[in-house]
Ligand code: AMP
């Protein structure tokens with residue numbers, strides 16, 4: 001079983017200046033017909049074998065990224081609560097050298113952060129060359145949760161004359177310029193919206209309430225936010241359509257099945273690194289001679 005990259009790209013990559021509608025994407029997508037009809041146990045076994053393969057490829061790609069030390073990869077994860085961001089992060093981190101990967105989770109901004117421009121706190125957390133940086137939530141919250149809850153915008157203390165109708169459009173422009181700047185400086189920018197159905201979210205919240213082992217995951221705020229479901233979907237759709245660009249596209253990833261979500265995200269990260277065409281660095285002939293000399297010095301030592 002394989003999810004082919006070309007197929008993933010055709011289905012889930014949002015075109016630049018796209019006019020997508022989220023309702024045209026199936027959150028419960030599960031691959032080809034063969035998989036749709038496979039018995040549950042078999043599907044699970046094949047999915048876990050696929051995920052393992054998928055991680056082996058990612059490990060190799062990350063090795064080249066780290067060794068070359070020229071590019072960075074920024075992975076932005078956005079979703080409704082319960083869509084599986086944490087699981088995706090665990091999966092991706094499971095395949096990489098921890099030194100070459102970092103994760104930042106963004107919560108409500110502090111007073112200090114609110115005293116700066118909205119992109120400030122995110123720029124401090126960008127990945128260095130050679131690394132994959134995962135943003136668990138990101139500057140997109142500033143056109144999502146902040147748009148859905150006008151009271152949060154008030155806390156941002158913007159001058160009154162900037163609070164006009166064009167505020168969201170201005171932020172989209174700023175985000176596009178910011179991402180283009182990153183790309184022009186060697187960062188690959190990959191943005192994933194984990195697209196889960198409202199029905200699946202209810203199921204997952206109920207599991208958090210009913211299963212004592214999952215109780216800790218439940219937060220009252222999750223249910224409050226669920227009541228704004230339609231506003232969030234509209235905000236996501238608008239943000240995705242305004243900020244899917246050629247250099248930094250969005251991916252709308254089916255999130256009702258966890259293995260599909262994890263497979264699609266890690267396949268896109270792997271492919272994007274592979275597309276950089278990085279080779280493991282080869283040392284120059286001068287350097288090779290130096291290595292021979294180093295070898296001779298070590299060889300000259302008496303064995304312990
Ligand atoms: P969680 O990721 O479940 O721990 O929740 C983090 C909370 O912080 C979510 O409710 C986010 O919407 C909120 N949050 C993240 N970034 C921002 C932001 N820039 N402005 C306001 N709230 C934010």
Ligand code: MG
Nearest residue numbers: 081082219222
């Ligand atoms: Mg939460």
